[in-house]
Amino acid sequence: MFDVAVVGLGLIGSAALRELAEVGGRSVVGIGPAEPADRSSFAGPFASHHDSGRITRRLDARHEWAVLASRSIEHYPRLAADSGVGFHHPTGLVFCRNDEAGIANQREVIRRLDLPVEVATVDAGGRVGEYAFPPGWTLLSEPAPAGHINPRELVRAQLTLAEGAGAGIHRTHATSVVADGDGWRITGPAVEVSAASVLFCTGPYHQGLHEFTLSASVRPEVVIRGEVDEAEARRLDGLASAIHLLDHPELDDVYLNPPTRYPDGRWYVKMGGSHAGVGVLETDEAKRAWMSGDDAERLLPTLRDVLTTVLPDVAFRSFSVRPCLISDTASHLPYVGRLDDTRWIAGGGNGHAAKSSDAIGSLAARMVLAGAWPDAELDEEAFRPRFGAWRPGDGSRHGN
Numbered sequence: 001m002f003d004v005a006v007v008g009l010g011l012i013g014s015a016a017l018r019e020l021a022e023v024g025g026r027s028v029v030g031i032g033p034a035e036p037a038d039r040s041s042f043a044g045p046f047a048s049h050h051d052s053g054r055i056t057r058r059l060d061a062r063h064e065w066a067v068l069a070s071r072s073i074e075h076y077p078r079l080a081a082d083s084g085v086g087f088h089h090p091t092g093l094v095f096c097r098n099d100e101a102g103i104a105n106q107r108e109v110i111r112r113l114d115l116p117v118e119v120a121t122v123d124a125g126g127r128v129g130e131y132a133f134p135p136g137w138t139l140l141s142e143p144a145p146a147g148h149i150n151p152r153e154l155v156r157a158q159l160t161l162a163e164g165a166g167a168g169i170h171r172t173h174a175t176s177v178v179a180d181g182d183g184w185r186i187t188g189p190a191v192e193v194s195a196a197s198v199l200f201c202t203g204p205y206h207q208g209l210h211e212f213t214l215s216a217s218v219r220p221e222v223v224i225r226g227e228v229d230e231a232e233a234r235r236l237d238g239l240a241s242a243i244h245l246l247d248h249p250e251l252d253d254v255y256l257n258p259p260t261r262y263p264d265g266r267w268y269v270k271m272g273g274s275h276a277g278v279g280v281l282e283t284d285e286a287k288r289a290w291m292s293g294d295d296a297e298r299l300l301p302t303l304r305d306v307l308t309t310v311l312p313d314v315a316f317r318s319f320s321v322r323p324c325l326i327s328d329t330a331s332h333l334p335y336v337g338r339l340d341d342t343r344w345i346a347g348g349g350n351g352h353a354a355k356s357s358d359a360i361g362s363l364a365a366r367m368v369l370a371g372a373w374p375d376a377e378l379d380e381e382a383f384r385p386r387f388g389a390w391r392p393g394d395g396s397r398h399g400n
Contacts, residue, residue, distance in 0.1 A: 001183060001194045001195065001196065002026075002027045002028060002029045002168070002193060002194065002195040002196070003024075003026035003027045003028060003195065003196050003197065004020055004024070004026055004027075004028045004029075004195055004196070004197045004198070004199060004368055005028070005029050005030070005031065005184070005186050005193060005195035005197070005198050005199070006020065006028065006029070006030040006031070006032075006198075006199045006201055007031050007032070007174045007177065007186060007198060007199070007200050007201065007202055007209065008031075008032050008174075008200060008201035008202035008203060008205075008347070009030050009031070009032025009033075009155070009159065009169070009171075009201070010032065010047050010049050010155065010201065010203055010357075011049050011151055011154060011155060011158075011349075011353065011354055011357035011361075012201045012203075012334070012346050012347060012349070012353060012357045012360050012361045012364070013030065013032055013199075013201030013202075013346075013361065014030070014032075014154075014155045014158035014159050014162065014357075014361065015158050015357050015358045015359075015360065015361025015362055015365075016199055016201055016346060016361035016362070016364045016365045016368075017030040017158070017159070017162040017167050017169075017361075017365075018158045018159070018161045018162040018165070018167070018361070019361060019362040019365035019366065020162075020167070020199075020365045020368070020369070021161075021162045021163075021165035021166055021167035022161065022162075022165045023365075023366075023369075024365065024369045026369070027166075027168075028162075028166075028167045028168070029167065029168035029169070029170065029193050029195065030159075030162065030167055030168070030169050030170070031170045031172065031173070031174050031186055031188060031191060031193070032170075032171065032172075032173065032201075033045065033047075033171060033172055033173045034171040035047075035050045035152070036050075039291065039292050040292050040293075041292075042288075042292060043288075044172075044173040044189075045173050045202070045203075045204075045205035045284070045287075045288075046287065046288065046291035046292070046325065047203065048203075048221075048324035048325050048326075049151040049152065049154075049155060049354065050151075050152060051151055051152065051223075051270075051322075051324070052150045052151070052152055052153075052260050052261070052262045052263070052268075052270075053148055053149075053150065053151075053257035053260045053268075053270040054148060054149050054150075054151050054257070054354040054355060055093065055146075055147075055148055055149075055241045055243065055255050055257065055354075055355065056069070056072075056073060056088070056145070056146060056147055056148060056149045056241075056354075056355035057069060057093045057095075057142055057146040057241075057243075057355060058070045058073060058113065058115055058142065058146065059093065059095060059106060059109070059110070059115060059117050059140060059142045059146070060106070060109055060352075061102050061105035061106050061109065062105070062109070062332070062333070063108075063109055063112060063113075064333055064378060064379075064382055064383075065333070065352055065356065066109045066113055066115070067113070067359075067377060067378060068356035068359040068360060068363075068378075069355050069356045069359070070113065071356075071358070071359035071362075072355060072356045072357065072358040072359040073145050073146075073355070075358050075359070075362075076088045076145070076149075076358075079154075079157045079158070079161070079358065080157060082161055083156075083157035083158075083160040083161050084160070085153050085154075085156050085157035085160060086153065087149050087150045087151075087153035087154040087156075087157055088145070088147070088149050089147045089148050089149070089150075089258075089260075090144035090145040090146065090147040091144065091146075091147035091148065091238055091239060091240050091241060091258060092141070092142060092143050092144050092146050092147055092240035092241070093141070093142040093146040093147065093240055093241050093242070093243070094128055094129075094131060094139060094140070094141050094142075094240050094241075094242050094243075095139070095140040095141075095142070095242070095243045095244075096122065096128075096131075096133040096134075096137050096138070096139050096140075096242070096243070096244045096245070096246075097137065097138055097140075097243075097244075097245040098134070098136075098137045098138060098245070098247070099245065102245070103119075103138050103140075106140060107119065115142065116142070116143060117140050117141065117142045118140070118141045119138065119139070119140050120138075120139050120141070121136060121137070121138060121139065122134060122135050122136060122137045122138075122139050123135060129239070129240070130236065130239055130311055130313060130314065131242055131244075131256075131310055131311065132309065132310055132311070132312050133244065133310075134246075134247070141240075146240075146241070147240070147241055148241045148257045148258065148260070149354065149355060150260070151354050152263075154354075154357070154358075158358070158361075168193075170188075170191045170193070172188045172189050172190055172191050173188050173189070173205075174186050174187065174188045174191075174202075174209060175187060175188045175189070175208075176188075176208070176209070177198055177200075177209050177210060180194055182196065183195055183196040183197075183342070184196075184197075184198050184342070184343070186198065196342060197342045197343070197344070197368060198342065198343050198344070199343075199344045199345070199346060199364060199365070199368055200339075200343070200344070200345045200346070200347065201345075201346050201347055201361070201364070202347060203325070203327050203347050203348075203349070204218040204281075204287055204325045204327045205284060205287070206345075206347070207283070207284050208284070210339060210343060212339055212385075212387055213387055213388060213389060214329075214335065214345075214348075214385060214386070214387060215329065215330035215385075215386035215387060215388050215389070215390035216327060216328060216329045216330070216335070216348050216390065217280040217327075217328050217390065217391055217392055218280060218281045218287060218325055218326065218327055218328070219278050219279070219280050219281065219325070219326050219328060219392070220275075220278060220281060220290045220295075220296075220323060220324075220325065220326075221272060221273070221274065221275065221278075221323070221324045221325065221326050221351075222272075222275070222296040222299045222303065222321050222322070222323055222324070223270055223271065223272035223273075223303075223321065223322050223324060224270070224271050224272075224299075224300065224303035224304060224307055224319055224320070224321050225262075225268035225269070225270050225271075225319070225320050225321070225322065226268060226269045226270075226271070226304075226307055226308075226311075226314070226316040226318075226319050227266055227267065227268050227316065227317045227318045227319070227320075228259050228267050228268070228269060228314065228315060228316060228317060229267070229315070229317060230267060232259070232267070232314065232315050233259035233261075233267035236258055236259050236269075236314070237258075237259075238258075239258035239259075240258070241255070241256060241257050241258065242255065242256045242310070243255045243256075244256075244310060246306070248276075248306065249276070250275060250276055250299075250302055251273045251274065251275060251276065251302070251306060252273070252274040252275070252276050253273055253274050254271050254272065254273035254306060254310070255271065255272055255273065256269065256270070256271045256307070256310065256311070257269065257270045257271075269307070269311065269314065269316070271303065271306070271307045271310075272324070273303075273306075274326075274351065275299070280391060280392070281325070287325060290323050290325070291323050291324075291325065293323075295323070296321045296322065296323040297321060299321060300319060300320075300321045303319075303321060304319045307319075326349070326350070326351045327347060327348050327349055327350070328348070328350050328351075328392050329348035329350060329386070330386045330390045331382065331383070331384075331386060332350055333348070333350070333382055333383055334346065334347060334348045334349060334350070334353060334360050334383060335347060335348045335383065335384070335385040335386070336360065336363055336364050336367065336383040336385075337367070337373075337380070337383060337384045337385045338367075338385075339385070344364065344367065344368050345364075345385055346360060346361065346363070346364035363375060363378070363383075
């Protein structure tokens, strides 16, 4: 019988497990699958963090996201040094947008947190280094430590430290969590453990693991990777990451990471974005079909056109697309809170959680250990889980 079991070992779950093991003085165990070798035949829950490039930044239109990101970024050096796993590339960020309300919200966050962000107007030439943006739009530039992270390596760093601090780790997925005496029995392929308390960090895969209906939904997203050769990658070394809330009939916004070496040894510029008017994936079967299938291929021409327009001088060799999943919540913030006396939840990244996952996981772990909301700066009500059926409204730009 463990004191706490963390179900789900993605970016948030791995951070929570590490925090519980290091500071809690409790026996803890984590259950979550490793990256599948063959996506087409994988029968477990997929994860979008099986990737090598995500933007990191403090700049945001929501104070809560900016605080979580700032805490996480401050902790990156310690995580990397203690684990021996490098994952952070502080190359800076440029953010191009043209919506007055969003810009005003970002300016308020900049003022409130005293962020070193420069605000300017894109000049008539439309060029910001390698990037091509619409003339006259607003450009917000955040210096290092903004940039990009490798989410695969961030999870590896968290789990390395968790295991070193005594946490048990099972690299498989949970299929059931049922009451068992004074605690909970968690079972899955080749695993069965018991724990007094459970923290669910399962992202889009919470169906069947508890009886609560969260006010959350899951939407499909597609990312494109533009391959460059090593010489081009070296030429672009130090390129800032970018976010562009573009005016486009199919895309609400895009984000771009500079060339990153992926596990296949190749260099890719990655671009992801929010697609206008997409539906939600109602069931785990629908999520699995999206992640294991080839439906994402139909968006390759659109994404390629946008990528080559925003980076017109980059010598791309080839293009490929990959599916991913975005978990949206009714609050547009992660749910971090109590389900009942011994079950807790932390999840709902809204497409923003990778950079802030260390702080989200740490917040959840401290909440479990204290038995109550542990944070004086962030309002508990903003993160409290909401229940009942819910569908997203008209936009995917929340939190930008």
